[in-house]
Amino acid sequence: MLVVSLNIDGRTIEADENTTVMDAARGAGLQIPHLCACDREGYAPIAACRSCLVEVAGEVALVPACRRKVAQGMAVTTRNDRIDNVRRLVVELTASEMGEVEFAGQTSTTFGRLARSLDVTATRFGFDAVVTQPDTSHPAVVFVADACIRCGLCRVACQDVQVNGIVALAGRGTETRITFDHGRSLGDSSCVSCGECIQVCPTGALRSGAGVAGRMPAELTIERTAETICPFCSVGCRVELGIAGNRAVIARGADGPANRGRLCVKGRFGFDYLAHPERLTVPLIRREDAPKNPELHLTGADVLTLFREATWDEALDRAAAGFLKVKEKHGSARLAVLGSAKSASEDAYVLQKLARTVLKTSHIDHCTRLCASIPPLTEAIGTWTVTLPFSHILEADVALVVGSNPEVNHPVAASFMKNAVRRGTKLILIDPYRQPFARHAAYHLQLRPATDVALLSAMTHVVIAEDLIDHAFVSQRLEGFDDLKARVSAYPPEVAARVCGVPEESIVGAARLFAKAPNAMCFWGMGASQHAHGSDNMRALIALALVTGQVGRRGAGMHPWRGQNNVQGSCDVGLLPMCLPGNRNISDAGERAFFERLWQTDIPGERGLTVVEILEAAAAGEMKGLYVSGGNPAMAAPDLAMTRRALASLEHLVVQDIFPTETAAFADVVLPAAALAERSGTVTNTDRFVQLVETAVPPPGAARPDWEITCEIATRMGARWNFDHVGAVFDEMVRAVPALAGMDWATITRERQLQYPLSADPSNGGSLFATVFPAIGGKARIAALTNGSPGELPDEQYPLILVTGRVREHWHTGSMTRRAKTLDALSPESLVHVSAADFARLDLNDRERVEVLTRRGSVRLPAVCDERLQSGVIWMAMSFFEAPANDLTTRHLDTLTRAPEYKFCAARLIRDESKNIGSDNQT
Amino acid sequence: MSNHLIRTIDGAVVNIVDDVLAHHDATSDRALEILLQLRDRLGGITDDVLVRVADGLKLSRAELYELATFYPSVRYHPTAVATRAAACEDLVCALVRSPHSAGEREATRDESYLCGGSACRGRCDSAQDVVGTGSNVVHADKADWRTLESYRSAGGYGYVERLRRGDVDAADVLAAIERSGSASSVVRKWRAVRDQHGEPVVIANASEGELGTFKDRHILERDPHGVIDAALVAVAVVGARRLIIYLRDDYDHLYRELQQVINEMRVAGLGADVEFDLRRSGGAYICGEETALIASLEGQRGRPREQPPFPTTHGLFGRPTLVQNIETLYRLRAAWGMRVEASLPVTRLLDPAVRIFSVSGRVCCPGVQLMASLPNIAALIAACGGMTEGEELGGVVLGGAAGSILTAEQCRLPLDDLLRAGIRIGSGSSVIVFAQRDDVRWIAAKMAAFLARESCGQCTPCRVGTSKMAGMLAGGPLDPVLMRSLAEVMREASICGLGRSAGQFLAGAAERLQGSAEC
Known part of the structure; x- marks a missing residue:
């Protein structure tokens, strides 16, 4: 990096030699007009709009400031008669490419502001006389061709930044035009609705769909903006909400450390659940005449009929009294708490403190259990976090992705992964599904479901056989290599090729590519973890990464995808049955003593039960009281028939949520909580960034932040806490969680985001463990496999494999996203995906209603043919109340992580003769 | 979400696509050549072919669609393959075939007359050959190259x-x-x-x-x-x-x-x-x-x-x-x-004194002329056997689509004087000869339409400017002030030589047409 000195409009400016004139000017507070330039990461200069032309001394032609790099001694003039005249003509000519009506509507757009600043109110060149109909075929994005100036910024947004590859600038010359896919309408295109194009379009030619969320109604003026963190996945995107009348009406990507201004469909169009009419606004108490019926599956307004409104005092008294009663009658061990990784860390901290110090139970868990991608990494190297941020993929030579569909589940992170591929990172994808993301892969090893161990072991076999291991790493930093060597000897690639259905040469090629890479990263998702042998999948992958020494450097390390927006924070503060805050072993008396001093009370020392175990205990009559804060086990847990029985059998169930969820239908008391955007606190993303949230909009009605409600219950049960403010919770949390060492509320409020550990060497850019691991002895350890297999294999009666997952538009159980109009319009119903071969064999029609059955239950829903699926596999999303996939799933748990096997069970699919008479087919 | 549709593509077409893909490294930089080879074998590119090629090259459909619609020779059409090429409608062919005067032109005017029709295919020297042959363009191309x-x-x-x-x-x-x-x-x-x-x-x-x-x-x-x-x-x-x-x-x-x-x-x-x-x-x-x-x-x-x-x-x-x-x-x-x-x-080109010209339009023998010395443009026309029978020299277009429209008088001036006055021959050394009876504004409009069509469409001044310029010249009263403004913005703000020279051309045309035509 070389700093040069240049002169812009008479001012001397210092700038890095790689910056553009426009950026250098901006850095000095000088704005050079522009339309097709965007200063965000990934936007290369287009220089097509020509509104940023400036003079450079010594050059005859005007040069675009957005593209020209600065140089030592350069003298730039950004305004004089010549430039002003050309700029005005350019804008006038640009206007003439629009329709007259659309030009007149350019009031608040970038183009409108530029035209106004140059006094261009009309064009002598004549407006485009051809008036076209806007493309309104897509629920989220509308394209108004009459407002388009062909600057190509949307194309860069779609092709180069988010790398979704849908927006094209087709044609040539005067025929140049914006198109989608190969000339489709938006609605018929593969648009993934990230809305990046809407965010950058300088004329509003691309805008949010009419009448649905994300579109700013013309009559509303944005009164203010406020930032929050997206409440969905673990990427933790910072969002700027535009607020009118105390209501969020529009969302834009803000410059967060993880998202750099980007959002996905959920982040952009998923916020209007905040103002949904079904929001809980008052505390509710179950009516005496509303029995808990496990046969009923209710949600939303139907749930509300079971309750009457109550005051906070009455509801809190009832909640506390119920727990006290169970405690007295059955003992503390019959009480359990289920939190949520959607809540802020302060909520989670207070909740686990309530469980341990007031309820005196260790049965405390939350939904992270259901994804459980980190314990094998803890087992291997002692960390409870990713070893490096996902953005390091931009520095990695190779990225190995196992059991993940990031474009759907972590879309913003996926965009950076695709950026990396464009820059030369080679992608190895191991996943049974031929997802669109596979287009970017150098190798897509499309293995048969649940054969990951064989495949990964074969890759390790190749690496060892060809002596591609990192000898220094293996000898100095690893234990258990000999056992691993013996174990993988059983998996020569030709054997794995047969088991996995993957060509042998691909296995060998991928193994070599990974091992030989100077820096390689591993990612894994729930395709790896959500199996009865999920830990083995992850252990096999971790072993491969360790023997090749691919950890501890920039661009080399392991990044298990976390699920919800605050998985990391919830785990850090001890919302777990086997860990105290800071991931400290509950069975260790010394660790317990620390907390007993901190909390001034004794705490239970035995490991508690996990999510599914708590529910199973309830079904067996062994669990009597449950406090569910933010979770929704009646949709999220496997085998929902059992789950509903479990919930219905509880003597006391308190549900604290923002909506009347399926779980609330079984509650005795329902407490209305504030959503993330309605309160302050912190959440920690997948990259270990602790991010501040502040109140963007007020909570509806009487709803209150989770931590406050929990504190009220604690007080009513005799606790004396002094949390007068969320900052006080944060500061106590810091004392309890070593990872947060060095932080305090004042600092996080000022800095807004801090990546822990603060003590990390900044030159590693957040990649940890360069020399030593946090495991005992400082070394990594190859764990033995349990040699598990799927809990339920297909048979004659249930010949298909059912895999469940999520769609891009919906989050988890759908409680928020199904209540976001645009998201629900984009993805309104559950569909069972059937491979082309099975679709033909079963002689199905597109969207024909079918019945899917397993040994747990059955659901009816439309079927679609999915050419990307392997034959013998069917796939369903978990988020649809109307056809809950978890009515079908099994309760087989992984022995280490206790995560259920959502990715594999035996199923049968038959035509739904009962419903076909009415012909729902929409072929 | 339309990605679950089952698509059908003709089996024979699949084989041809896969065959062409197999003969390349299937890297995206070969995409254009792959599309052209498929066009050679299939006559054009339809959507089903485009989708299969995109998948084969790991390109998004949008990326390949951009290429297919940018390059006219790909002959992309969503569903159908055109069966025959239309006759060239660009300046030289249209000039040689067209009526001379503005009045005659108006009488035969149709939508495709100015910028529709088929594009120049580089056979301007045999433009006469296609007169009367309708839309079947056949060129007697030489194939007797030196061994x-x-x-x-x-x-x-x-x-x-x-x-x-x-x-x-x-x-x-x-x-x-x-x-x-x-x-x-x-x-x-x-x-x-x-x-x-x-x-x-x-x-x-x-x-x-x-x-x-x-x-x-x-x-x-x-x-x-x-x-x-x-x-x-x-x-x-x-x-x-x-x-x-x-x-x-x-x-x-x-x-x-x-x-x-x-x-x-x-x-x-x-x-x-x-x-x-x-x-x-x-x-x-x-x-x-x-x-x-x-x-x-x-x-x-x-x-x-x-x-x-x-x-x-x-x-x-x-x-x-x-x-x-x-x-x-x-x-x-x-x-x-x-x-x-x-x-x-042709080896005379090894003599640096010899100039090469492509002469087309209303001359007896259009074609390449190698000239060791050239006193003026009129001499070049003479070398081509003079004007076609019955025509008086009206002038020439020198330097191609964004070139200069010279008067007959200028053609008789010493070439060196013209060059000193800033007239450029251009790298193509193109000389398009027109007759006195030909309508200069029509010629200018043809040139502008060519530039509008051939602008890459990237930057606003050129994409919009060439189109507005073609529209101005195509008909109606001319507004010299507006023409000069347009010329200025194209010249000053375009990215490449096409837009800049188009602005230069418009400035010249504005001058040339001022007073002469329907201002």
Whole structure:
């Protein structure tokens, strides 16, 4: 990096030699007009709009400031008669490419502001006389061709930044035009609705769909903006909400450390659940005449009929009294708490403190259990976090992705992964599904479901056989290599090729590519973890990464995808049955003593039960009281028939949520909580960034932040806490969680985001463990496999494999996203995906209603043919109340992580003769 | 969400697509050539083919659609393949076939008259031949090029062999070129490429597309080895291993010829260590411009790139790249002693004093003219047998689509005076002759329509400006103030020479038409 000195409009400016004139000017507070330039990461200069032309001394032609790099001694003039005249003509000519009506509507757009600043109110060149109909075929994005100036910024947004590859600038010359896919309408295109194009379009030619969320109604003026963190996945995107009348009406990507201004469909169009009419606004108490019926599956307004409104005092008294009663009658061990990784860390901290110090139970868990991608990494190297941020993929030579569909589940992170591929990172994808993301892969090893161990072991076999291991790493930093060597000897690639259905040469090629890479990263998702042998999948992958020494450097390390927006924070503060805050072993008396001093009370020392175990205990009559804060086990847990029985059998169930969820239908008391955007606190993303949230909009009605409600219950049960403010919770949390060492509320409020550990060497850019691991002895350890297999294999009666997952538009159980109009319009119903071969064999029609059955239950829903699926596999999303996939799933748990096997069970699919008479087919 | 649809594609078409894909590395930079080869076999590209190629190349459909709709030669249509080519409607063909006067023109005016119809295919010298043949365009293209044997017997490939043997070295070549008085830009470019790090590439640019220009075709039809010989010297001097011959797609006879020529050379063991890559342009005029040409070779739309950086340092995929046109390469051989042969007139180009012109329009014998001395344009017309019978000289368009419209009077002025007055002949040396009865405004409108169609569409001043310019000239009263404003913004703000020269042209046209026509 070389700093040069240049002169812009008479001012001397210092700038890095790689910056553009426009950026250098901006850095000095000088704005050079522009339309097709965007200063965000990934936007290369287009220089097509020509509104940023400036003079450079010594050059005859005007040069675009957005593209020209600065140089030592350069003298730039950004305004004089010549430039002003050309700029005005350019804008006038640009206007003439629009329709007259659309030009007149350019009031608040970038183009409108530029035209106004140059006094261009009309064009002598004549407006485009051809008036076209806007493309309104897509629920989220509308394209108004009459407002388009062909600057190509949307194309860069779609092709180069988010790398979704849908927006094209087709044609040539005067025929140049914006198109989608190969000339489709938006609605018929593969648009993934990230809305990046809407965010950058300088004329509003691309805008949010009419009448649905994300579109700013013309009559509303944005009164203010406020930032929050997206409440969905673990990427933790910072969002700027535009607020009118105390209501969020529009969302834009803000410059967060993880998202750099980007959002996905959920982040952009998923916020209007905040103002949904079904929001809980008052505390509710179950009516005496509303029995808990496990046969009923209710949600939303139907749930509300079971309750009457109550005051906070009455509801809190009832909640506390119920727990006290169970405690007295059955003992503390019959009480359990289920939190949520959607809540802020302060909520989670207070909740686990309530469980341990007031309820005196260790049965405390939350939904992270259901994804459980980190314990094998803890087992291997002692960390409870990713070893490096996902953005390091931009520095990695190779990225190995196992059991993940990031474009759907972590879309913003996926965009950076695709950026990396464009820059030369080679992608190895191991996943049974031929997802669109596979287009970017150098190798897509499309293995048969649940054969990951064989495949990964074969890759390790190749690496060892060809002596591609990192000898220094293996000898100095690893234990258990000999056992691993013996174990993988059983998996020569030709054997794995047969088991996995993957060509042998691909296995060998991928193994070599990974091992030989100077820096390689591993990612894994729930395709790896959500199996009865999920830990083995992850252990096999971790072993491969360790023997090749691919950890501890920039661009080399392991990044298990976390699920919800605050998985990391919830785990850090001890919302777990086997860990105290800071991931400290509950069975260790010394660790317990620390907390007993901190909390001034004794705490239970035995490991508690996990999510599914708590529910199973309830079904067996062994669990009597449950406090569910933010979770929704009646949709999220496997085998929902059992789950509903479990919930219905509880003597006391308190549900604290923002909506009347399926779980609330079984509650005795329902407490209305504030959503993330309605309160302050912190959440920690997948990259270990602790991010501040502040109140963007007020909570509806009487709803209150989770931590406050929990504190009220604690007080009513005799606790004396002094949390007068969320900052006080944060500061106590810091004392309890070593990872947060060095932080305090004042600092996080000022800095807004801090990546822990603060003590990390900044030159590693957040990649940890360069020399030593946090495991005992400082070394990594190859764990033995349990040699598990799927809990339920297909048979004659249930010949298909059912895999469940999520769609891009919906989050988890759908409680928020199904209540976001645009998201629900984009993805309104559950569909069972059937491979082309099975679709033909079963002689199905597109969207024909079918019945899917397993040994747990059955659901009816439309079927679609999915050419990307392997034959013998069917796939369903978990988020649809109307056809809950978890009515079908099994309760087989992984022995280490206790995560259920959502990715594999035996199923049968038959035509739904009962419903076909009415012909729902929409072929 | 329409990705679950089951698509059907004809099995035979699938086989052809897969066959073409299998003959390439299936890398996206080959996308255009793959589409053109499929067009050769299928007649055009339909959506089902496009989708399959995109999947095969791991491109998004949008990316391939951009290419397919940018390059007209791909002949993309969503569902159908056009069965025959329409007749050329560009300036020369239309001029030769059209009525003369504005009145007659108005009488036959239809929607496609100005910028519809089919584009110039580089046969302006045989424009008369297609009169009366309707839309079946047939050209009697020559295919009797000089054989390798004949070329070698005249000393061809001798120098490059000496260079490869080490008898002469790169410095000798550069010195020889310098001494020969060739354009100084040649030596400067070769040096720049040679001095760069990274593996250089040499591109022989046979993508001449200027209106009324066909000189490179003339050379390649007669003496292709002369071009390749010089290109191989360039390859050796700059240290390249790859020679790309980038051919105007319309020259399909030359595509076949050059394939044979390259084969001949392989058999003879010439250039054995050079990777020959014969690629086609896709029918976009702008791909004659170096950076647009390079973009198209990278599998991108042919959009010019702002310079600097220059191709010599940051060219094809960022590698140092030497782009030389056909005439330059052909003439260059004089530097190492290749001499004019009386039996082959095209070799007169080895004489630096000889100028080459592409003459078309209303002359008796349109075609390439080699002139050792040229007092004025009128002499060139005389060399072409004079005006067609019954026509008076009205003037010429000099320099192609964005060139100058000269009056008959100017044609009789000494050429040197014209050049001193700032008139440019242009690299294509195109001279389009029109008659006194021809409507100058119609000619200007035709030129503008060509530029509007051939603008790459990248920057606003050129994309919108050429279109507005064509609209202004097409009819109605002319507004000189507005024309000057438009000319100014195009000249000042366009990215590349097309838009800038279009602005220059408009400024000239505004002057030329002022008072003359329906102002």
